[in-house]
Amino acid sequence: MRIRLAAAAAVVALMPLSACSSRDNTPETGTTQNPAAAFQTIFLEALTAVEPGLAADPDAIAKGRSQCSVLDDGDSDGHAAAMRFSTTEHPLTDEQGMAINKALQLTICPPEK
Template identity: 45%
Template sequence: MRTRITIAAITAALTIALVGCSSDDSSDKADSAKSSAPAATNTADNNAAEEAAGIPAEPTGKARDGLLAVLFDVNPALVADEDKAIDNARNQCSTINGGGNADASAQARFSTSEHEVTQAEAQAINAALKASLCA
């Protein structure tokens, strides 16, 4: 009889321990869905704001490679940081499409401490962007 009581007590203790350790995946999934929803909304808001400002979507694949090649042809220093070059090009479209002083903007936007963009380079950058990314 003593063995049966001991086994029953151990079984009860293990059952309580296992129930206490289990988790409900449904609340974890709900929390995950809640935390990802604002990110998706922010991305959509950012895309709409960029489009309204005349900033095109970030090019990928061959379009990205082609844009980098065109900028490299103007001056290899322009693509020393490829991600920065893509950002600069996208933002330059805002000036090109908005009617601002595109040449001065390109000089300021693409110049770095290692390379100052010349007037001729700025004109070449703008011509290349008008023909491709900003079209």
């Protein structure tokens, strides 16, 4: 379990965050790369590191975006994320929820500056 959480943290830590500055992750430079898609891919990789199989959920990105509002309200303890992303096949702990929240904050819903 701790290895998976560490792997999720490592995946997210390797992300190139410097090219994006706004909530919707639009690039500061005139690149043709789609940063939103890249952040979604990295988020899905982090989900897989937290619990294999979570990224296979076709609603994973939508669940992540919904979780952004919880994070915006200041609730990052992990319980809400664990409940949102848990399935009968993949029940999650609050600790895993915290890892998901961290991945979200660094990818598809970073804190507003």
